[in-house]
Amino acid sequence: MARLRRNAGAALSDDASLRLRAAWLYHGFGRTQTEVAEQLGIGRSTVIRLLEEARQRGEVKISIEDRVPDLAELSIRLERALGLDEAIVVPAADDEPAAARAVGLALGRLLSEAVTDGMTIGVGWGRTLSAALESLNPPRRSGVKVMSLMGGAVETQFANPFEFAWRLGGALQAGCFLFPAPLLVDSPDTQARLMAERSIAQLARMAASLDLAVVSAGGLSGTGGSLVRQLLTGAEVTSLLQHGAVADIMCNFIDAGGAVIDHPVNRRVMSVGVPAVRAARHKVLASGGRARAPAILAVARSIGCNTLVTDEAAAHALLAMA
Numbered sequence: 001m002a003r004l005r006r007n008a009g010a011a012l013s014d015d016a017s018l019r020l021r022a023a024w025l026y027h028g029f030g031r032t033q034t035e036v037a038e039q040l041g042i043g044r045s046t047v048i049r050l051l052e053e054a055r056q057r058g059e060v061k062i063s064i065e066d067r068v069p070d071l072a073e074l075s076i077r078l079e080r081a082l083g084l085d086e087a088i089v090v091p092a093a094d095d096e097p098a099a100a101r102a103v104g105l106a107l108g109r110l111l112s113e114a115v116t117d118g119m120t121i122g123v124g125w126g127r128t129l130s131a132a133l134e135s136l137n138p139p140r141r142s143g144v145k146v147m148s149l150m151g152g153a154v155e156t157q158f159a160n161p162f163e164f165a166w167r168l169g170g171a172l173q174a175g176c177f178l179f180p181a182p183l184l185v186d187s188p189d190t191q192a193r194l195m196a197e198r199s200i201a202q203l204a205r206m207a208a209s210l211d212l213a214v215v216s217a218g219g220l221s222g223t224g225g226s227l228v229r230q231l232l233t234g235a236e237v238t239s240l241l242q243h244g245a246v247a248d249i250m251c252n253f254i255d256a257g258g259a260v261i262d263h264p265v266n267r268r269v270m271s272v273g274v275p276a277v278r279a280a281r282h283k284v285l286a287s288g289g290r291a292r293a294p295a296i297l298a299v300a301r302s303i304g305c306n307t308l309v310t311d312e313a314a315a316h317a318l319l320a321m322a
Helices: 016-028 033-040 044-056 067-082 096-114 127-135 161-171 188-195 198-207 226-231 234-242 264-268 274-278 290-303 312-321
Strands: 086-090 120-123 145-148 175-177 212-215 247-249 252-254 282-286 307-311
Touching (some): 033 044, 067 307, 086 312, 096 290, 096 307, 145 198, 161 175, 234 264, 252 290, 282 290, 290 307
Parallel strands (some): 120 212, 282 307
Antiparallel strands (some): 247 252
């Protein structure tokens, strides 16, 4: 599986993170320019330009200066430890909301560069994904489809699962396909009946051939999983924890190994399901914060993550766990 290719325009040469990442791979790890280009998903000519700019800016001397190179090295260590195609690591934030915003902004830049004509993109929900919209500035694209991978919430004090798909579709001038159902229904029978409904069955077929899936990692501890906690009772949350749940993907609860747990709540969820995300050509997971590391690792294992966007605190915790 290859990295997501970026639009190799002039903006790339102004990206300090990408420039320093190329410098680390070339000077620090002894990769050839061709190998650097392949690993970063850009052209060799762009690598040459990035390396030259790093030299001219004084960023490459005996070593690569300052804090960002530390993150570039951390990204490479994370890729090797978790078997990722790419890890994008941003500096650690002071608290969970700040971490979500920082990771989301990095995700927005990634999507601005990586979305290409004709892509079918499936998206989850969450504070981190919503923050990506602030930095999203894609070039004009054609034939793009954006679909929500899960149902919505009738009432919420947090981001609605529909919101990110709708706003991302608007930013990309894409066709947008929302999941016309509540995120959590009252019984497995209701779930089965609704999943067989024609419009939802059409979404399931579309989800079977995703070019790109973008999800976050929901946790059950701390302040994570705000919407999920609004939808579940305290007894249900306790029961999920007792059954080994450490995270959720689109409200599908999984254990530390990434397996969907056998629990009544999972049989009431309206989503395309974890297997559809796992089958996407490229899976992007965006989530940060040290406390969220167990959930991030579980989701990465569950979907076979290709690109991880996270923060420094979570990255160190993930390396310790891995």
